Amino acid sequence: MQENIYFETIKCEDNEIFNLEYHNKRVANTIGLNINLQEYIYPISEELLRCKVIYNDFEIINVEYFPYKKREINTFKLIFDDEISYSKKYLNRENLDDLFSKKENCDEIIIIKNGIVTDTSIANIAILYEDMWITSKSYLLSGTTRARLLEEKVLIEKDISVKMLKKASKIALMNAMIGFDIKEDYSFKL
Structure with missing residues (x-):
C-alpha cells in the first residue's frame, strides 16, 4: 500500500x-x-x-x-474535468499538474467539474456577483484562507456556474500565501 x-x-x-x-x-x-x-x-x-x-x-x-515571489495571474483557461479529485493536500499533485499543463498561453487554469467552478491549480476562487463575494460549494480543496473568510462572513458559499463566472464583476484568488487577491483586469479562454 x-x-x-x-x-x-x-x-x-x-x-x-x-x-x-x-x-x-x-x-x-x-x-x-x-x-x-x-x-x-x-x-x-x-x-x-x-x-x-x-x-x-x-x-x-x-x-x-x-x-516567496507572487506570480502574476490575469489570464485563465477554463478546463473541464468531471473526474478530478483533490480533497486532501497531497504532495503528489500529478492530476492538477496535468490540468495545469493545458493552460496554453494563459497564466492559470480554472477547473470546472460537472459544470461548476471549483478552484484554480493553486488557489480557491471567489467571484463578486450581484454585490456578494461567493465561493463555490463544490471546491476541490478546503483552503485555509477560504475557511477563515467563510467564518468571518466575508464570503458566502454557493455553486458557481460558468455563466455566473463570466458575469462576475471581479474575481479573487485565495490561498495561504496571497490571502484574498482581487482581480479586476482579467480574461478567460475556453
Missing part, C-alpha cells in the same frame, strides 16, 4: 506565522491527529517565506522554507 504524504503551505514573514489555527485544523481533518504546527515552524529569516510542512498519516516528515 502506498503511503499518503501531504503538505501545508504556510506564510511566514517578520517571524510571524500566518493563519496557523486553520492549518492546524486542516492537518487534523486530513489525518485525524492534532499536531501543533507551531512546534515545528521556525522561520529562517524575516523575509516573506513559503513554509512547506510535509507530513504523513502519523507525523511531520520535513519542514522547508523558500523565499
Whole structure:
C-alpha cells in the first residue's frame, strides 16, 4: 500500500506565522491527529517565506522554507474535468499538474467539474456577483484562507456556474500565501 504524504503551505514573514489555527485544523481533518504546527515552524529569516510542512498519516516528515515571489495571474483557461479529485493536500499533485499543463498561453487554469467552478491549480476562487463575494460549494480543496473568510462572513458559499463566472464583476484568488487577491483586469479562454 502506498503511503499518503501531504503538505501545508504556510506564510511566514517578520517571524510571524500566518493563519496557523486553520492549518492546524486542516492537518487534523486530513489525518485525524492534532499536531501543533507551531512546534515545528521556525522561520529562517524575516523575509516573506513559503513554509512547506510535509507530513504523513502519523507525523511531520520535513519542514522547508523558500523565499516567496507572487506570480502574476490575469489570464485563465477554463478546463473541464468531471473526474478530478483533490480533497486532501497531497504532495503528489500529478492530476492538477496535468490540468495545469493545458493552460496554453494563459497564466492559470480554472477547473470546472460537472459544470461548476471549483478552484484554480493553486488557489480557491471567489467571484463578486450581484454585490456578494461567493465561493463555490463544490471546491476541490478546503483552503485555509477560504475557511477563515467563510467564518468571518466575508464570503458566502454557493455553486458557481460558468455563466455566473463570466458575469462576475471581479474575481479573487485565495490561498495561504496571497490571502484574498482581487482581480479586476482579467480574461478567460475556453
